[in-house]
Amino acid sequence: MPTPITLIATLTLHRAPDALQLEGLEKLVNASRAEAGCLQYDLHQQHSADNVLVMIEQWLDAEALAAHQATAHYRAFGAAFNAQLVSVELNHLRRII
Known part of the structure; x- marks a missing residue:
């Protein structure tokens, strides 16, 4: 049986995303969710810093x-x-419990 991979991608932008950028992100999320091997693909925005986005995949x-x-x-x-990116941090995780 395959081992699911969890990826937490933290994207720090120069500034909070505008409407056009959010539209592009929505397209990415919707297309990614439609992929055969995708189990989860959710985009979040950090409360304390609106220029920090966190993708949980x-x-x-x-x-x-x-x-x-x-x-x-x-x-x-x-x-x-x-x-638009200042930095990207990728954390690959595997569930142990």
């Missing part, structure tokens, strides 16, 4: 995550948001 296995990172919508998001 869960994938069926490492292959599903790799396939996601090769999709056109993932690559388009990276190209569109790269200039």
